Amino acid sequence: MARPTLASLATELGVSRQTISNALNAPDRVRPATLKRVLDAIEAAGYRPSAAARQLRTRRSMNLGMRLLPATDGINGSILDRFLHALTESAQAAGYRLTLFCADTDDDEVRQYEQLLHVAGLDGFVLTSSRRDDVRTRWLQEHGTPFAIFGRPWGELQRDGSARHPWVDIDGAAGTAEAVTHLVRQGHSRIGFLGWHDGGPVGDDRRAGWEHAMRASGLSEHISRLRISTPDTIAGGVSGGRKLIERDATAIVCASDSLAIGALESLRELRPRLFLPGQPAGPGLRAAVVGFDDTPVAAALGLSSVAQPVEDAARHIVRLLTYELAGYPAAGTMPDESLLLTPHVVERVPLPLAPPA
Amino acid sequence: MARPTLASLATELGVSRQTISNALNAPDRVRPATLKRVLDAIEAAGYRPSAAARQLRTRRSMNLGMRLLPATDGINGSILDRFLHALTESAQAAGYRLTLFCADTDDDEVRQYEQLLHVAGLDGFVLTSSRRDDVRTRWLQEHGTPFAIFGRPWGELQRDGSARHPWVDIDGAAGTAEAVTHLVRQGHSRIGFLGWHDGGPVGDDRRAGWEHAMRASGLSEHISRLRISTPDTIAGGVSGGRKLIERDATAIVCASDSLAIGALESLRELRPRLFLPGQPAGPGLRAAVVGFDDTPVAAALGLSSVAQPVEDAARHIVRLLTYELAGYPAAGTMPDESLLLTPHVVERVPLPLAPPA
DNA sequence: AGGGCATATTTGATCGATCAAATTATCGCC
DNA sequence: GGCGATAATTTGATCGATCAAATATGCCCT
Numbered sequence: 077m078a079r080p081t082l083a084s085l086a087t088e089l090g091v092s093r094q095t096i097s098n099a100l101n102a103p104d105r106v107r108p109a110t111l112k113r114v115l116d117a118i119e120a121a122g123y124r125p126s127a128a129a130r131q132l133r134t135r136r137s138m139n140l141g142m143r144l145l146p147a148t149d150g151i152n153g154s155i156l157d158r159f160l161h162a163l164t165e166s167a168q169a170a171g172y173r174l175t176l177f178c179a180d181t182d183d184d185e186v187r188q189y190e191q192l193l194h195v196a197g198l199d200g201f202v203l204t205s206s207r208r209d210d211v212r213t214r215w216l217q218e219h220g221t222p223f224a225i226f227g228r229p230w231g232e233l234q235r236d237g238s239a240r241h242p243w244v245d246i247d248g249a250a251g252t253a254e255a256v257t258h259l260v261r262q263g264h265s266r267i268g269f270l271g272w273h274d275g276g277p278v279g280d281d282r283r284a285g286w287e288h289a290m291r292a293s294g295l296s297e298h299i300s301r302l303r304i305s306t307p308d309t310i311a312g313g314v315s316g317g318r319k320l321i322e323r324d325a326t327a328i329v330c331a332s333d334s335l336a337i338g339a340l341e342s343l344r345e346l347r348p349r350l351f352l353p354g355q356p357a358g359p360g361l362r363a364a365v366v367g368f369d370d371t372p373v374a375a376a377l378g379l380s381s382v383a384q385p386v387e388d389a390a391r392h393i394v395r396l397l398t399y400e401l402a403g404y405p406a407a408g409t410m411p412d413e414s415l416l417l418t419p420h421v422v423e424r425v426p427l428p429l430a431p432p433a
Numbered sequence: 434m435a436r437p438t439l440a441s442l443a444t445e446l447g448v449s450r451q452t453i454s455n456a457l458n459a460p461d462r463v464r465p466a467t468l469k470r471v472l473d474a475i476e477a478a479g480y481r482p483s484a485a486a487r488q489l490r491t492r493r494s495m496n497l498g499m500r501l502l503p504a505t506d507g508i509n510g511s512i513l514d515r516f517l518h519a520l521t522e523s524a525q526a527a528g529y530r531l532t533l534f535c536a537d538t539d540d541d542e543v544r545q546y547e548q549l550l551h552v553a554g555l556d557g558f559v560l561t562s563s564r565r566d567d568v569r570t571r572w573l574q575e576h577g578t579p580f581a582i583f584g585r586p587w588g589e590l591q592r593d594g595s596a597r598h599p600w601v602d603i604d605g606a607a608g609t610a611e612a613v614t615h616l617v618r619q620g621h622s623r624i625g626f627l628g629w630h631d632g633g634p635v636g637d638d639r640r641a642g643w644e645h646a647m648r649a650s651g652l653s654e655h656i657s658r659l660r661i662s663t664p665d666t667i668a669g670g671v672s673g674g675r676k677l678i679e680r681d682a683t684a685i686v687c688a689s690d691s692l693a694i695g696a697l698e699s700l701r702e703l704r705p706r707l708f709l710p711g712q713p714a715g716p717g718l719r720a721a722v723v724g725f726d727d728t729p730v731a732a733a734l735g736l737s738s739v740a741q742p743v744e745d746a747a748r749h750i751v752r753l754l755t756y757e758l759a760g761y762p763a764a765g766t767m768p769d770e771s772l773l774l775t776p777h778v779v780e781r782v783p784l785p786l787a788p789p790a
Numbered sequence: 791a792g793g794g795c796a797t798a799t800t801t802g803a804t805c806g807a808t809c810a811a812a813t814t815a816t817c818g819c820c
Numbered sequence: 821g822g823c824g825a826t827a828a829t830t831t832g833a834t835c836g837a838t839c840a841a842a843t844a845t846g847c848c849c850t
Contacts, residue, residue, distance in 0.1 A: 079551060081836055092800045097838065107798060124551040128494065129836035131485040132805045139532075144521050157514060164501050165535045173553060175496075176531045178522045194436060194481040196530060310733040311784055334733060341786050373730045376667040376691060427668055429698050438806055449830045454808065464816095464828060486806035489835045 080121045089117050100125065137197040139173045140397060143185055145204060146178075154371045155386055156204060159226060162390035163202060170398045172199070182207070186215045193221060200397045206230065206243070208277075213241060224396040226389055228416075230277040242396040244389045244415045248278060248368070249285025251382035251419040252329050255366040256289035258380075258421050259327045264364070266298055268325035270316045270335050273305035282331045282368065306335070313338015314345075317365075321346045327364045333374040333381055336367030340379060340426065370422050378427040384419045392417075437478045446474050457482065494554040496530045497754060500542055502561060503535075511728045512743055513561060516583060519747035520559060527755050529556070539564070543572045550578060557754045563587065563600070565634075570598060581753040583746055585773075587634040599753040601746045601772045605635060605725070606642030608739035608776035609686050612723040613646035615737075615778050616684045621721070623655055625682035627673045627692050630662035639688045639725065663692070670695015671702075674722075678703045684721045690731040690738055693724030697736060697783065727779055735784040741776045749774075 086093045091114065098105045099114040106114070117123075131137045142163065145156065167174045175198060179185035189212070192198045200222035206213060206229050216223045225243040252269070259267050269286040271279050283303065290299050302325050306312035313330065317339035320328055328343075330336035343350065343365060350364070367374045370383035395411040404410070443450045448471065455462045456471040463471070474480075488494045499520070502513065524531045532555060536542035546569075549555045557579035563570060563586050573580045582600040609626070616624050626643040628636050640660065647656050659682050663669035670687065674696035677685055685700070687693035700707065700722060707721070724731045727740035752768045761767070 082838095083836075093837080094801080094839090095799060098799085101838080105798075110798080124548065126489070126551075126836055127553045128485045128488040129805090130838075132483070132489055132807085132836080133838040135805080137485065144518055146518070154511065154514075157511075160533075161501055161503070161535070164533045168535055173549075174533045176517075176521045176533060178518070178525055191481065192530075194483075196484045314784070314786065337733075345786070376694075427671070429671065429702070439808095440806075450807080451809090451831080452829060455829085458808080462828075467828080483806055486835090487808075489806080489837085490808040492835080 080123045082123075082125070085117060085121055085123055088121075089114065131197055135197065136401070137199055138171060139175055139196065139198050140167055140200050140202060141175045141177060141189075141192050141196075141198040142202040142204070143179050143188070144176045155369050155384055159204070159386040159390050162387040163393065166391045166394035170394055172394070172398065182211050185212055189215065189219075189221065193219075199401050200224070202226065202393055202397070217241065222397055222400045224393045226393060228277075228414075240413070242400070242413050244392045244396070244417065246384045246386075246389060246419050247285075247416045248282040248419070249288065251368065251384075251421070252282045252285035252331075253289035253292075254419075254421050255329045255380075255382060256286055256293065258423070259329070259364075259366070260293050260295075262327075264327040265295055266302065266325050267295065267327045267329060268298075268302035268304065268320035268323070269329050269331075270313065270320060270339055271303075271305045271331040272308035272312070272335070274308075279305075279331055286329050308332055308334055310334050310338040310341075313340075314342050317342030318346060327366075329366050331368055333367035333369050333371045333379065336365050336374065336379055336381065337377065340365045340377070344429065366421060375422075375424070376427075378424045380421060380423045382419045383422045385417050388417055389415075437480045439480075439482070442474060442478055442480050445478075446471065488554055492554065493758070494556055495528055496532055496553065496555050497524055497557050497559060498532050498534060498546075498549050498553075498555040499559040499561070500536050500545070501533045512726050512741055516561070516743040516747050519744040520750065523748045523751035527751055529751070529755065539568050542569055546572065546576075546578065550576075556758050557581070559583065559750055559754070574598065579754055579757045581750045583750060585634075585771075597770070599757070599770050601749045601753070601774065603741045603743075603746060603776050604642075604773045605639040605776070606645065608725065608741075608778070609639045609642035609688075610646035610649075611776075611778050612686045612737075612739055613643055613650065615780070616686070616721070616723070617650050617652075619684075621684040622650075622652055623659065623682050624652065624684045624686060625655075625659035625661065625677035625680070626686050626688075627670065627677060627696055628660075628662045628688040629665035629669070629692070631665075636662075636688055643686050665689055665691055667691050667695040667698075670697075671699050674699030675703060684723075686723050688725055690724035690726050690728045690736065693722050693731065693736055693738065694734065697722045697734070701786065723778060732779075732781070733784075735781045737778060737780045739776045740779045742774050745774055746772075 082093045082096055086096055089096075091110065095106060095110065096114055096118070099111055099118070103111055127138065142160070164174050175192070175196065177188050177192065179188050189201065201216065203212065203223060203225040205227045206225050208230060213223070213225070213229070223241065225241065226245065228243060228245040229241065256267055267290065269283055271283050287299055290296060301323055302320060304316045304319055306316040308331070313335035316335065317328060321342060328339045330339055365379060367379050367381035370381040374381040392411065392415050396413070399405070399409070399411055439450045439453055443453055446453075448467070452463060452467065453471055453475070456468050456475070460468055484495065499517070521531050532549070532553065534545050534549065536545050546558065558573065560569065560580060560582040562584045563582050565587060570580070570582070570586070580598065582598065583602065585600055585602040586598065613624055624647065626640055628640045644656055647653060658680055659677060661673045661676055663673040665688070670692035673692065674685060678699060685696045687696055722736060724736050724738035727738040731738040749768060749772050753770070756762070756766070756768055
């Protein structure tokens with residue numbers, strides 16, 4: 077049997093199409109008795125409204141779009157994975173579907189927006205980063221397309237009120253600061269920072285958090301000496317870690333897990349005694365290196381790391397988008413237009429590896 | 434100005450809707466002169482047919498669905514990432530869009546199929562695994578829904594011809610076999626295998642490849658002694674690696690990169706001399722541990738690994754699906770209904786770490 | 791009983807494309 | 821030049837829902 081349509085169900089039930097439609101979209105307009113009868117019939121017949129037909133009429137596709145970025149690092153890139161999963165789940169729970177697409181460049185991404193809006197009628201987009209002077213956000217705003225960003229609008233915010241847009245981000249500085257606090261509590265004082273040197277705002281933010289916490293803990297004197305940047309790789313972490321340890325650092329806060337894996341390695345190399353079994357809990361090994369992003373590798377190696385609440389971020393992104401798409405309804409349920417989530421250190425005990433020779 | 438529709442463009446151009454429609458869908462039915470005029474106008478007006486309207490009439494959404502699995506390991510799971518990316522790209526190139534969804538269980542996945550088919554009118558699905566006795570494939574087949582699997586139909590194949598379905602997979606056995614060949618060529622003979630012990634077909638397959646290659650290389654005597662399985666973690670790799678090395682293995686083929694990372698560690702621990710700089714190329718360090726999946730971590734550590742051609746797999750999946758969705762057109766272009774791709778070893782020189790004390 | 795009003799339900803038009811069939815142009819050929 | 825066949829184009833109906841407006845029903849009250 078072909079699946080039922082509004083019309084077929086209507087004649088079978090002896091009511092009009094519109095009544096069934098109302099039962100689903102505006103139940104309060106239908107008399108309770110009829111409502112029940114209709115809903116039961118819908119249930120029994122397994123009726124599901126066609127999204128295409130509905131979209132044609134209402135101009136809403138209940139479909140969000142997101143660009144899948146070309147696989148970055150892969151070590152650090154795994155946060156985007158978790159984010160994507162959480163996003164799909166949240167969107168689904170809110171009755172939206174998620175459509176993926178690829179783009180080579182930002183300009184290409186804009187071209188895709190246009191395509192997807194016109195052709196597929198997507199309702200909004202999720203961006204996973206924002207640039208200093210972003211063609212994408214500009215285009216979206218000019219065209220009145222709803223969107224939300226996972227990532228702060230780094231430069232633009234202060235410039236112009238009209239350029240504001242909803243975003244969610246994770247407070248990197250708070251994360252590195254918490255890492256410092258943890259280490260101080262464990263007795264460390266010579267706490268280094270190992271960052272990458274692309275001059276990007278994300279890296280700067282994480283370094284700033286470390287600096288701030290160092291000052292707050294009265295450790296300002298170490299700041300300029302124990303601040304190092306290298307390429308964001310494991311190898312970079314090793315060499316950077318070596319330098320910091322040579323400059324007498326006992327603990328290292330890293331801007332990424334790649335760096336942290338390398339830094340941990342350098343610690344094993346230059347301070348093998350720390351890795352002896354039964355080492356006291358003082359300014360010893362435990363959490364002496366803290367990574368960032370809490371990637372699966374870090375977890376597997378027992379590396380402490382700053383864990384980003386990406387699931388919360390995804391949920392809020394969906395909340396922001398659906399709120400706007402619902403036409404800014406009741407003021408009571410309005411979500412924050414921008415939200416800075418605080419990440420937290422996950423402490424781990426390093427995997428017992430190679431005791432010193 | 435509102436975006437043009439078929440009708441608006443038609444009146445503006447002085448032709449009928451259908452002619453424009455034909456210009457796009459059946460250009461050979463339109464006189465060349467008219468065709469050019471119409472296509473130029475389409476270009477100029479930036480006209481794009483509405484997917485919703487088209488779908489309503491044709492019952493094709495040009496939309497494929499894929500379940501996003503709950504983040505697995507994350508170390509090994511990163512292949513699915515690359516796969517997803519390649520899939521999106523291939524689908525896009527073929528004019529299809531990709532819709533993601535989540536499901537808690539296989540039964541839930543089936544429920545989602547039904548939803549997505551009825552509501553969103555998805556044209557087909559991509560599965561990223563197949564179970565021994567799969568409710569999902571059964572449902573899809575019973576309902577005549579096109580689908581293709583990344584992964585072999587492990588048990589079912591031999592049972593019943595009607596249960597056949599298109600799939601693409603990567604020949605794990607060929608990968609581990611190639612790893613053995615490489616190691617033999619480098620002078621190794623006591624080559625161990627480190628697998629996980631869940632008894633799943635994927636792990637069995639990889640082990641079988643190693644065994645087969647060992648026999649083919651006249652190394653059968655080592656098989657039973659140098660075959661070990663542990664949990665699929667870095668820690669498991671360390672302990673398993675230790676055992677193998679104690680049993681005099683000089684090289685280790687691993688069923689995953691997690692295991693390989695651990696195994697490499699055990700080698701550093703018990704055979705530190707191998708890691709001295711300037712070690713000869715003979716049965717030395719180079720490629721002495723081979724992982725599987727060629728994950729970013731492996732690459733970062735300079736670990737040799739068996740790289741799966743997931744991009745090819747994704748491309749073929751799309752080819753399979755689009756072929757079926759096009760109604761099995763010309764026989765000449767028919768893609769193989771099942772395809773086993775051969776992975777290859779990527780050789781790397783390990784990152785110089787901790788020289789022995 | 792019947793008018794006035796609010797509530798409940800139905801009807802016809804519409805979103806933007808394609809299908810199937812009807813109509814009109816074009817061409818070869820005697 | 822005119823006939824038939826084929827090619828090119830147009831017309832009306834349709835996919836399955838919602839919108840806006842029209843109609844039916846119920847309720848209260850004088």
